[in-house]
Amino acid sequence: MKQLLLCGLVALISCLPATAQQAPAKIKIKTKGGAPPPPAAPAAPDWARTYAATIRPEELRENLTVVASDAFQGREAGQPGQKMAAEFLVKQFAALGLQGPVQGGDSPYLQHFPLLRGTPAPGGYVQVGGQRYEWLNDFFSYGPMPSPFLAPTVGQPVFVGFGVEQGTYNDYAGLDVQGKDVVALMGEPQDDRGRKLLKPRGRAADYWDSGLRKAALAKAHGARSIFLVTFAPSAAFRKEGQQFGSALREPAFSLPDPGPAIIDTVSESIPPGIGVFLTSQELGLRLAGATMPEVLGYVRALGQAGGPVRAAFQPPTATFYLPQAQQQLTTENVLGFLEGTDKKEEVLVISAHYDHLGVKHDTIYNGADDDGSGTVAVLQLAKAFAQAQREGHGPRRSILFVAMTAEEEGLFGSEYYTAHPVLPLAQTIADLNIDMVGRSDRKHGPKRHFVCVVGSDKLSSDLHRINEAANRDYTHLELDYRFNVPNEPEHIYYRSDHYNFARRGIPVIFYTTGEHADYHKATDDVDKIEFDKLAERAQLVFYTAWELANREQRIVVDSNKP
Structure with a gap:
């Protein structure tokens, strides 16, 4: 009854006009447990x-x-x-x-x-001995990039195997490639059963299959350019060059002032400050100073040794030219x-x-x-x-x-x-x-x-x-x-x-x-x-x-x- 009376009074007061509600109240209501708790503080704004x-x-x-x-x-x-x-x-x-x-x-x-x-201009070539190999027919750049060969440039290529470095496996050990043009095989070293010699980098089983990572490593060793040797015959390679030719003729950009160098063999972008090129099988072998049987023998030797071996190839002097405006x-x-x-x-x-x-x-x-x-x-x-x-x-x-x-x-x-x-x-x-x-x-x-x-x-x-x-x-x-x-x-x-x-x-x-x-x-x-x-x-x-x-x-x- 006490609770019912309280509810009725509250309802009655709420129905009175404002002036009536403000009149002094004479009724006192006692509740169990003492005074009612204070109202909760308003929540802080979000x-x-x-x-x-x-x-x-x-x-x-x-x-x-x-x-x-x-x-x-x-x-x-x-x-x-x-x-x-x-x-x-x-x-x-x-x-x-x-x-x-x-x-x-x-x-x-x-x-x-x-x-x-830099906008590519026609007439680029690589000349080895008396043989001249044309840009987009026998080699092309790995995406739009500034040319390191604005004038005909004579260089002595250095063969670096697969161009990888991981743990105790180091294709660059004992080689001086500072300012030079390196030649590397695409892919990774394998044993006779086709199993890769290098352990996966983290979960990346194909880490060194990337030519751009090889390019970043070559840059870290001071190379001026890297020529990545594909095993595509000239006709197939020429067809690929024609397919990508329009994109490769697009202007290329670089930073003249890139700041302190950070060696990055993780990303999939062209590293600055190095020329990166793919070659046909024929041109790649000429730059390496090797025949295909000799390259296959070299790859087998790697597999048998379970690690890098020094190739007996003697790369010849070559002339490089890739003009750009x-x-x-x-x-x-x-x-x-x-x-x-x-x-x-x-x-x-x-x-x-x-x-x-x-x-x-x-x-x-x-x-x-x-x-x-x-x-x-x-x-x-x-x-x-x-x-x-x-x-x-x-x-x-x-x-x-x-x-x-x-x-x-x-x-x-x-x-x-x-x-x-x-x-x-x-x-x-x-x-x-x-x-x-x-x-x-x-x-x-x-x-x-x-x-x-x-x-x-x-x-x-x-x-x-x-x-x-x-x-x-x-x-x-x-x-x-x-x-x-x-x-x-x-x-x-x-x-x-x-x-x-x-x-x-x-x-x-x-x-x-x-x-x-x-x-x-x-x-x-x-x-x-x-x-x-x-x-x-x-x-x-x-x-x-x-x-x-x-x-x-x-x-x-x-x-x-x-």
Whole structure:
């Protein structure tokens, strides 16, 4: 009855007019257990959710309509359209109140650096004895690259077997190849049963099958060029050269000032500063100074010895010539800096590349997804953190937002930044890199909300857990790790700007949705971008960045698998 009376009185009071409710009450009600507990304190605001909500599809669309417009002419590095895009990004960073951290230049937001652009010219050859072997018929470069033989150059090739070095197996032992041109067989040494003599590198059973890894090792030993001998007869090799001829005639780029060298025999990209060539069987044997029976005998000897043996071949003097028209260009990374509070000396980098393929045959390649989508995501992330700072909730650590240039030419923007950092790499806690996040691929389709996560566990288990927790607590996307597995055939991990941070020991996450039908085509336009999904993916990056920038402890680097 006492409880019923109390309920009735409460209901009656709630029905009275406001003036009646404010009248002094004469009724006292006793309850068991003393005074009622005080009301619970209101929950603290979730500022991460508050500012993530500012990343909206309509603003992403507005910025991408500018970045991927015809006016910017495809944003090719070193060309006027790229300069226009850089100017737009500078204005955006400045309007948000971000600082320009670059010292001593014409703009504190621009990190200028030189590029060398080489366009192949006809007439390239290799001459051995009296025999002349033609470029694209008997040899061709391993992808577009600057030529080390702009004039006819006489050299004494050095045969280096399979050109590998692992453990006690070393094809370079006792050889001086500094400034020389090495000749290496494709493939790996095997025994008489066809079993490889080298143990797998980690889980990579075919590690040294890669010609680019052999090229990186040759570069580490100081070689000027490497000629990789295929066992394809001349007719088959010539057909392959014709198939790839148009791509091999495209301009090639290099960094004249790459900074301190880092020997990288892991990635699948052309190492800078060395010529890398494939040869037909005939030319390869001539350069090695051997016949096919002699090469087969050498391979059998390796298998019988279970390790390297010195070949008795005597490579002859050769003349190399691969002309190019070379042009010096200047391009720019665009940087915006948001200073942290009590941990401001530590820096989180959030990056995307803003360059694309430019104009080809009078057609503009706008690159809306590649990587206009990542570029505008970085702008929205910068806006969200800048607003948080203005309203008194800025990050504890500093954040550097970087729009990289010359990614399409060879990850040169990030290579230059990490070799010439504006802020110390030792104080850089991680790089969150965004490249192609505006579309759905064939595997997932338009109804699935997903993002591919690459590299999160390579260097820091903390980073991997933080990203997964951010997704679990907030965005609820399907996290696809298919590009993160060992021996991933597309080598996606090595193909965007995060990798230059990773190979310097800085933890990374690469966010992408992978290739689609319009990848590197003129049809990669704004009207195909799924802006609601782009916003979701950018919000996941924000939540992960929020935790990285505000947590008490800097994330640990507890593995070494760049």
